[in-house]
Amino acid sequence: MNVKLLYFASFRDKAGRDEESRVLPEGSRVRDAWAALASEVPDFAAFPAMPPAAVNLEYAAPDRLLRDGDELAFLPPVAGG
Amino acid sequence: MYLTRDPIDAAALVSRARACDGGVCVFVGVVRDHNEGRATTGIEYEAYGPMAEAEIRRLVNGLAERWPQVRVEILHRVGRLAIGDASVAVVATAPHRAEAFAACREAIDRLKTTVPIWKKEFYRDGTSDWVDPTRMHAAPRER
Numbered sequence: 001m002n003v004k005l006l007y008f009a010s011f012r013d014k015a016g017r018d019e020e021s022r023v024l025p026e027g028s029r030v031r032d033a034w035a036a037l038a039s040e041v042p043d044f045a046a047f048p049a050m051p052p053a054a055v056n057l058e059y060a061a062p063d064r065l066l067r068d069g070d071e072l073a074f075l076p077p078v079a080g081g
Numbered sequence: 082m083y084l085t086r087d088p089i090d091a092a093a094l095v096s097r098a099r100a101c102d103g104g105v106c107v108f109v110g111v112v113r114d115h116n117e118g119r120a121t122t123g124i125e126y127e128a129y130g131p132m133a134e135a136e137i138r139r140l141v142n143g144l145a146e147r148w149p150q151v152r153v154e155i156l157h158r159v160g161r162l163a164i165g166d167a168s169v170a171v172v173a174t175a176p177h178r179a180e181a182f183a184a185c186r187e188a189i190d191r192l193k194t195t196v197p198i199w200k201k202e203f204y205r206d207g208t209s210d211w212v213d214p215t216r217m218h219a220a221p222r223e224r
Binding site: 006008009010013054057058059073075076077078079080081 | 135192215
């Protein structure tokens, strides 16, 4: 299946891209997508824990099952206001 | 729409919110000329636009459930802001001041922790950095 991955702010700087289409095995969960990214981007691998994630514009738990066409984003610490 | 690239007109927001009167509580966040001991020249706000809109809508709906008589308006600016520019405005109106203050406070506090908006600070020495209130992913700070 294909998911659309978005990168923002410091995560975009670390990953060197702002979005990509990524093929993941069927049955992948949010945490599996993070593990795949962390294996590619050393800065991500250094994080003590998985950052908050959003699927289709809503916060999603690490064990959320991903589906074909989902929009997934891992979110740097927010700093609005 | 809760996000804007244009300057925030807090007075216009107040007149829009004043459907029910009694108390109007206004919070306006303004870009500082310093942060944590460093002189700043401006801030770039970036949002995950569609999610930030949805998250602020959820926040406003949650406040309406908790305080049915309170009406809350929120406007957050994105893009490059200069010192003194308003970055966010929250207007809460209610029949009585207690609810207006409480809802205004809750709105800005929750916005700061849940809405996917980020800011990059520009420093007078020419450097810049993403602000990380949690320090979770911060690189060791150079002194």
